[in-house]
Each structure stands twice: as structure tokens, then as C-alpha cells.
Amino acid sequence: MIQRAMxxxxxxxxxxxxxxxxxxxxxxYAANCANCHMDDGSGLASLIPPLKSSKLIGxxxxxxxxxxxxxxxxxxxxxxxxREMPSFTRLSETEVTxxxxxxxxxxxxxxxxxxxxxxxxxxxxxxx
Amino acid sequence: xxxxxxxxxxxxxxxxxxxxxxxxxPYLGQTTLQDGKTVHHKVGTFACYSQDSQLVDxxxxxxxxxxxxxxxxxCPSICPRVIKEMMKINDRFKDEPMVKLVSFTIDPKxxxxxxxxxxxxNLGIDQSKWYFLTGDKDAVLDLANTFFVPAFEDKDAxxxxxxxxxxxxxxxxxxxxxxxxGTDPETTPKLLDDxxxxxxxxxxxxx
Numbered sequence: 001m002i003q004r005a006m007x008x009x010x011x012x013x014x015x016x017x018x019x020x021x022x023x024x025x026x027x028x029y030a031a032n033c034a035n036c037h038m039d040d041g042s043g044l045a046s047l048i049p050p051l052k053s054s055k056l057i058g059x060x061x062x063x064x065x066x067x068x069x070x071x072x073x074x075x076x077x078x079x080x081x082x083r084e085m086p087s088f089t090r091l092s093e094t095e096v097t098x099x100x101x102x103x104x105x106x107x108x109x110x111x112x113x114x115x116x117x118x119x120x121x122x123x124x125x126x127x128x
Numbered sequence: 129x130x131x132x133x134x135x136x137x138x139x140x141x142x143x144x145x146x147x148x149x150x151x152x153x154p155y156l157g158q159t160t161l162q163d164g165k166t167v168h169h170k171v172g173t174f175a176c177y178s179q180d181s182q183l184v185d186x187x188x189x190x191x192x193x194x195x196x197x198x199x200x201x202x203c204p205s206i207c208p209r210v211i212k213e214m215m216k217i218n219d220r221f222k223d224e225p226m227v228k229l230v231s232f233t234i235d236p237k238x239x240x241x242x243x244x245x246x247x248x249x250n251l252g253i254d255q256s257k258w259y260f261l262t263g264d265k266d267a268v269l270d271l272a273n274t275f276f277v278p279a280f281e282d283k284d285a286x287x288x289x290x291x292x293x294x295x296x297x298x299x300x301x302x303x304x305x306x307x308x309x310g311t312d313p314e315t316t317p318k319l320l321d322d323x324x325x326x327x328x329x330x331x332x333x334x335x
Contacts, residue, residue: 036208039313044208045252074250079242081250082202 025102028095032088033103041107047074047083052107062103063119064126066096093119152329153297153305153322157276170302171196172274176232176263179245184230184259186302193326194228195319196296197310198272198279200235201247205286210293210310211251217295218258220320226327229258234269234279234289236262276304297322300330 020026030039037043041051056062069087073080091099097119105111157169175185195217199207214229221227233239239247244260272279272291275298279291293310297319305326308319 034209035206035311036204038209038212044212046250047247048208074246076246079246081243081246084202084204086204 020102020105022098022102022105024095025098025100025105028091028099029102032091033099036085041103047081051103058104058108058110058112060100060114060118060122061126062100063096063122066091066099067123068126093123096123153325156304156307168303170274171296171298171304172271174232174261174263174267174271176261176268177241178259178261179241179248179255181241182259184261189228189230189298190300190302192226192228193297193299193305193323193330194230195323196230196232196275196298197293198232198234198268198275198277198291200233200287200289201239201243202235203287203289206293206311209313210295213295213308213310213313213316214258215251215253216316217320217323218253221323221327222254222257224327225257226330227257227323231258231260232268232271233260233262234265234272234291235287236265236268276307295319297326299326 036048037051043050051057056065065085066088070085072083074083088096093116097114097116100114100119104114155168159169160167171186173186175183178184195214197210197214199210211231214231217227218229233244239262241262244262248255248258248260269279269281275294275296277292277294277296279289281288282290295308295310296304297306299305306319306322308315
């Protein structure tokens with residue numbers, strides 16, 4: 001009986017280890033980002049960049065990309081294709097912080113937690 | 129004891145085998161009776177241009193079974209996910225000439241042949257069996273309904289169009305035989321199995 005209980009405890013512990021500690025960020029990522037960057041962060045070929053190998057992974061200026069979006073276009077001769085990321089103005093700074101922590105915790109090998117203060121400071125310095 | 133487990137093993141195997149043989153896919157949509165014959169729902173007629181300016185219509189596809197989705201290149205919502213699942217299908221059946229893939233743009237005004245080509249090239253995919261098709265806007269929105277994909281223009285929707293991300297399996301005769309939710313990767317394996325089943329059915333019939 002005790003052995004059983006201990007085993008269950010172990011299983012629960014294991015399961016919770018696999019869960020991201022950033023559940024709120026995970027939910028926000030699923031709702032706002034995953035349609036484009038995919039659940040596994042792999043993106044879509046050369047149309048949508050993967051997050052794992054992004055130069056912005058582990059960089060707090062990712063907050064600027066989330067808050068202001070990116071307007072880019074792929075050109076070939078006179079043909080063009082938008083390669084845009086929308087801005088997420090309705091996300092609060094807390095929510096942006098949660099997303100950044102989820103993304104970094106999941107895909108950055110050298111994870112360090114980002115604080116709201118970091119995000120606030122970064123958002124003041126975004127290139128306009 | 130020994131025999132019991134042997135029997136159980138046999139039983140499990142039989143159940144497994146019988147499940148696998150339960151092959152025929154259902155016909156989806158409304159079935160009507162005409163002159164005493166059952167007639168299954170068919171997808172609508174179309175004549176569109178591909179990313180390589182090839183005219184593709186129902187007749188071209190009548191030698192093939194195909195999966196279809198409706199998308200547009202500037203779609204900021206569900207399309208990338210659906211295309212990603214289509215890429216899995218393209219990979220899986222790359223050596224099966226019977227299977228084709230068709231992505232209809234519901235925004236043909238902006239998605240002309242040249243832009244579809246640029247899009248397909250940027251996906252880095254094998255384009256030998258995958259048509260990206262553009263045609264007349266009203267015609268394609270009507271066509272989508274016959275694939276059971278609601279699609280309409282909506283100024284308030286992201287990107288200006290509202291549509292579902294279903295991926296539809298159509299047989300050589302134009303009947304809808306299966307589908308997946310392109311927005312839910314977990315529904316893809318079942319569709320892959322169903323495509324294989326349909327391929328096998330045609331191959332058996334011609335033997």
C-alpha cells in the first residue's frame with residue numbers, strides 16, 4: 001500500500017517535471033503564436049522563422065517584436081509576398097513577460113528568467 | 129495457463145487484423161436516390177490555374193485521388209498550420225503518383241499565379257504533386273462549400289476572409305471520402321491512413 005502511494009507520488013512528480021513552469025505563458029503562446037510558429041516552435045520553411053534558432057531567443061528585445069510586430073516582404077522581380085508578424089498591442093507587459101519566459105524556457109539552452117522590469121525597460125528602447 | 133495466453137494472443141491478432149481489413153472508406157455528404165441508384169455527393173466543378181500556369185480542372189484530377197484545402201498567402205490566422213499538415217501528406221506520399229495535393233486560394237485577387245509560385249518556392253517543397261490554384265473569387269468561395277469548407281469574405285476577420293482549416297480527401301470520382309482538421313495535427317495520422325486505404329482500394333480494383 002505504502003509502496004503504491006510512493007509510486008503514485010513519483011509518477012505525479014515526474015509528470016510535473018515535464019510540465020513547463022510557465023503555464024500562463026504556454027497558454028498565451030498557444031493562443032497567440034502557435035498558429036504561425038507552431039506548437040514546437042519550428043515555424044514554416046522560409047515564410048515563418050523557427051524560434052529555436054532565432055537570434056532573439058534569450059534576448060529581452062523579443063518584447064519589441066511581440067509588441068510592435070514586424071512588417072517584411074519577400075520580393076522576386078515585380079512579385080511580392082508579405083512576411084509579416086502582427087503586433088500584439090492588447091497583451092499586457094505581464095503577459096508578454098510570461099510568453100518570453102515560456103519561449104526561452106522551452107527553446108533556449110541557456111535559460112535565464114526575464115522579469116517584468118526587464119520587459120518594461122526593453123519596451124522603452126524599441127526601435128521605432 | 130500456457131494455452132490461455134496463446135488463445136488470448138490469437139484473439140488479439142484477429143481483432144487487429146479484422147480492424148485493418150475493414151477497408152472501405154465511407155462516402156461523406158448527402159446521398160440521394162436517382163432512378164433507383166444511390167448517388168453520392170460530389171465536389172463542384174472548377175477550372176483554375178496552378179503555380180506553373182497549368183490549367184487544372186476536375187478532368188485533370190480524375191486520374192488521381194487528392195487532398196484539398198482552402199487558404200490564402202497573406203492569411204494571418206490558421207493557414208500556416210494547415211499548410212504544415214499538407215506538407216506532411218506531401219512527404220508521406222511523395223512516391224505514390226496516384227495522390228495529389230490541391231490548395232485553392234480564396235483570395236485570387238491578390239494570389240495570382242506568380243504569387244502562388246513565390247509562395248510554393250518559399251515553402252521549399254517538392255511541387256511535382258502539389259497544385260496551388262487560383263481562379264475566380266466567387267466561384268472558389270462557392271466551390272469551398274461543396275468541399276464542406278465554409279469560406280466567405282468578412283472585413284472583420286483576420287486577413288479579410290473567414291474559413292475553416294479542413295483538409296478534404298476526394299476520390300477519383302469526385303466523392304468526399306475523409307477529412308482532417310488541418311489546425312489539429314493529431315487528426316493527421318488518421319487522414320494519412322485513410323489516404324493509404326483509398327490508394328489500396330483502387331489498386332486492388334485494377335488487379
